[in-house]
Structure formats: structure tokens, C-alpha cells
Amino acid sequence: MTRVIEWARTALLQALPRARLGLTWLSANILGLAGGVVGIRKILVTHSGGADNYLAVFSERGLFMAARGNLIFGDICNVGAVDKAPFYFFDPSMKLAIVGATGLVGTELLKVLAERQFPLTELLPVASAKSVGQLVEFLGKEYPVVSLDDAIAARPDIAIFSAGGSVSKEHAPRFAAVGTTVIDNSSAWRMDPTKKLVVPELNADTLTADDKIIANPNCSTIQMVVALSELHKAYQVQRIVVSTYQSVTGTGKKAVDQLLEERAGQTASNPAYPHPIDLNVLPHIDVFEANGYTKEEMKMVNETKKIMGDDRIRVTATCVRIPVLGGHSEAVNVEFAREFDLDEVRAILARTPGVEVVDDPAQNQYPMPKDSHGKDAVLVGRLRRDETQPRTLNLWIVADNLRKGAATNAVQIAEYLVGKLALVGN
Numbered sequence: 167m168t169r170v171i172e173w174a175r176t177a178l179l180q181a182l183p184r185a186r187l188g189l190t191w192l193s194a195n196i197l198g199l200a201g202g203v204v205g206i207r208k209i210l211v212t213h214s215g216g217a218d219n220y221l222a223v224f225s226e227r228g229l230f231m232a233a234r235g236n237l238i239f240g241d242i243c244n245v246g247a248v249d250k251a252p253f254y255f256f257d258p259s260m261k262l263a264i265v266g267a268t269g270l271v272g273t274e275l276l277k278v279l280a281e282r283q284f285p286l287t288e289l290l291p292v293a294s295a296k297s298v299g300q301l302v303e304f305l306g307k308e309y310p311v312v313s314l315d316d317a318i319a320a321r322p323d324i325a326i327f328s329a330g331g332s333v334s335k336e337h338a339p340r341f342a343a344v345g346t347t348v349i350d351n352s353s354a355w356r357m358d359p360t361k362k363l364v365v366p367e368l369n370a371d372t373l374t375a376d377d378k379i380i381a382n383p384n385c386s387t388i389q390m391v392v393a394l395s396e397l398h399k400a401y402q403v404q405r406i407v408v409s410t411y412q413s414v415t416g417t418g419k420k421a422v423d424q425l426l427e428e429r430a431g432q433t434a435s436n437p438a439y440p441h442p443i444d445l446n447v448l449p450h451i452d453v454f455e456a457n458g459y460t461k462e463e464m465k466m467v468n469e470t471k472k473i474m475g476d477d478r479i480r481v482t483a484t485c486v487r488i489p490v491l492g493g494h495s496e497a498v499n500v501e502f503a504r505e506f507d508l509d510e511v512r513a514i515l516a517r518t519p520g521v522e523v524v525d526d527p528a529q530n531q532y533p534m535p536k537d538s539h540g541k542d543a544v545l546v547g548r549l550r551r552d553e554t555q556p557r558t559l560n561l562w563i564v565a566d567n568l569r570k571g572a573a574t575n576a577v578q579i580a581e582y583l584v585g586k587l588a589l590v591g592n
């Protein structure tokens with residue numbers, strides 16, 4: 167066996183000249199697989215080329231190996247495990263930037279990336295100038311916060327943005343220009359017809375390697391479309407009436423501080439809302455628009471149609487902020503084109519990807535925001551027929567807005583890029 171491996175190593179060494187090679191995807195993968203089989207675990211890039219090339223590189227052990235991507239001279243790359251990377255056998259460096267790394271969503275992103283063992287080799291936490299140099303912990307290591315300009319200069323493979331619409335509008339195209347794929351959590355690009363609005367359970371398969379700015383939908387929209395996705399296939403959604411009960415974590419740290427200060431009997435020092443939020447309910451999320459609806463309400467109307475790929479779906483929404491720390495809830499009334507059976511609805515929801523049915527009223531079991539904390543599943547319950555009109559269902563949908571509503575959805579998109587589109591080594 168040792169002889170065979172030695173023979174294979176020598177054969178590989180002889181098969182590849184020292185110069186950069188223009189390899190095909192298939193030959194790069196075969197060579198990557200061969201490298202893994204003969205025990206090469208790390209390689210050092212000694213030649214680099216333009217974007218999206220297949221390169222020949224020189225390994226630490228003096229052997230040549232093939233890699234895909236725009237690798238930089240001096241990069242150390244790992245040869246990927248076959249079972250972890252079904253679509254490519256060679257796994258060069260994966261640099262990931264998180265823009266807004268110190269915010270509520272940024273912090274959750276780090277947790278989700280660690281839990282799901284996202285295959286990154288370098289983390290670039292990015293935050294505002296006052297946080298540069300601050301340390302962010304990830305999987306037991308500390309990473310210094312860097313500026314936007316330094317992150318762009320490092321040409322990450324993927325950048326997940328969660329720093330508000332104006333930062334995304336200005337800086338996402340700068341990352342895209344150096345070859346980075348941006349996954350943007352703000353509303354900046356969601357309704358841009360040239361950008362995809364992605365909930366992986368519904369439409370990740372529309373993504374291609376050419377999508378350099380990908381929009382992550384609004385949290386309250388994500389949980390509703392995940393719950394309705396399979397029911398839409400079975401019965402065709404015609405009209406949705408949704409009322410939301412949204413946690414203060416959707417606004418950010420400032421709102422969490424406002425709630426906690428008010429709950430402690432103080433007046434909020436730097437309030438996020440125009441009114442007290444503790445012991446109160448605000449029918450006001452994001453700014454008011456000319457039609458009397460809020461921007462949050464119109465996000466639900468427009469994003470739902472775009473994600474579900476059907477402009478005929480009529481949606482009307484009332485979005486409400488409630489004094490809850492984590493977890494958005496929604497009362498949804500949905501009218502279908504076709505008649506449904508309630509037991510069949512339950513069965514469809516039970517097999518809908520990303521959904522967990524919690525619906526046993528006799529045992530007081532129904533989705534609640536406090537039970538959604540830290541979960542990626544969208545919880546669905548209170549299933550009942552609307553008795554005032556045919557083909558209409560009432561349901562109650564709850565999800566952790568910082569997880570499936572933001573961080574988890576973004577990481578799932580990144581996983582798709584790496585796993586299915588083999589987006590590696592920018």
C-alpha cells in the first residue's frame with residue numbers, strides 16, 4: 167500500500183509542470199481528490215492568476231496540486247475531506263467578512279457559523295471606525311475588528327452584511343468589484359430586479375456564481391414564506407392577511423437597552439422608539455410611507471411576491487412592535503385557490519423544510535417566542551379553518567428573528583455558495 171501511495175505521489179509530481187496550468191473543473195477536482203487520497207493535506211500557492219482560474223500549485227511537501235479560484239501567492243490551502251465537500255474535493259482558503267460583526271445580528275452570525283462548522287479559514291470582522299482593533303472571539307480564537315477598506319483589500323470570498331441599508335448601498339458594490347460575493351441583510355437590494363432575494367428552502371436553486379450581491383429578506387417575511395412554501399404548491403396562495411408581533415431585537419441593541427431600562431423603572435437614556443415600549447405596543451415598524459403603510463408592512467407585501475415568484479399573490483400587513491426580547495410572532499390568514507383538508511395541511515407542514523409544527527391546544531401547546539430562542543426552525547400552530555369564507559386557513563407562525571430571520575438564512579445561503587456552486591478561493 168505504501169508503495170502504491172509513493173507511486174501515486176511521484177506520478178502526480180511528474181504529471182504537472184511547475185508553471186501555472188489551465189485546468190478544467192473536472193481535472194482540478196480529480197487531482198484534488200488524488201491529493202487527498204495520497205495524503206496531501208496542505209498546499210502552498212506558488213503561482214496565482216486571475217479570478218476563477220484553475221491553478222497548479224506547489225505543495226508544502228514539494229508536490230504539485232491543482233486548485234480552483236483566484237488564489238493569492240503564499241496562500242496555504244487545505245485539501246478538503248470528500249464527505250464534507252461533495253461538489254469539490256479541493257478546499258482552498260475561505261475568507262469570510264462579517265460587516266456589522268459587533269451588532270446583534272453579527273454576534274448571532276458568529277454563533278451560527280460556529281455551530282454549523284462553516285468551512286472558513288479566515289474571519290474578517292468589520293465594524294465602524296470606533297470598534298476597529300477590538301477583538302471578536304470565534305471558536306476560541308480572537309480576531310481584530312478591521313475597517314471596511316482593509317476588508318476589501320483582503321478580497322474575501324464572501325461578505326455577510328448586517329450594518330444597515332446605507333452601508334450596504336455604498337460598500338456592497340465595492341466588495342463585489344473585487345470578486346467577493348455579498349449576502350446582504352439590509353433592505354438595500356431586496357427589490358432590485360437584478361438581485362436575487364433568497365430563502366434557501368424556496369429558491370436557492372436560482373443562484374449562480376454570477377450573483378455577486380444576494381439579498382437576504384426581511385425577518386418577518388422569511389418566517390411566513392417558509393411556513394407557506396409547501397402549502398402554496400399544494401393549494402396555491404391567493405391572498406394573505408398578516409398581523410405581526412415583533413420583538414425589539416429586530417431593531418437592534420438600542421431598542422433592547424430601551425426596553426431593559428424601562429423595565430427597570432428608568433426613562434430610556436437613548437430611546438430607539440418615539441414612545442415607551444415596555445408595557446406598550448407600537449403599531450409602527452420602520453418609517454411610514456405615502457400610502458399610510460409602514461415600510462416594514464410593504465416589505466412583507468413586495469418581498470413575499472418576489473420570493474414566491476408570483477405577483478398575483480395579494481398580501482396586506484399590519485406590523486406591530488411588542489415588548490418581547492427575541493422571537494417574532496405572526497397571525498396569518500391565508501386564502502387558497504383550492505380547497506384543503508386540515509389533516510392534510512398538518513401533514514404538509516410537518517414535511518415542509520425548516521418548519522416545526524407545534525399544535526396541540528388540548529395540552530396548551532402552541533408556538534411562543536420564548537420557545538423559539540436559539541432555534542432555526544419556524545414554529546407553526548393554531549391551525550384552524552377561517553369559518554367566514556371558503557378555502558381559508560388561520561395559522562400562528564413564530565421564529566427567532568435573529569436566527570432564521572437573519573443569521574441562519576444568510577449562513578444557509580453561504581453554505582449553498584460553497585457546497586453547490588463551489589465558490590471557493592476568491
Ligand code: 2RA
Nearest residue numbers: 384385386412416417
Ligand atoms: C424588525 N424587520 O424587526 C426588522 C428587522 N429586520 O424591525
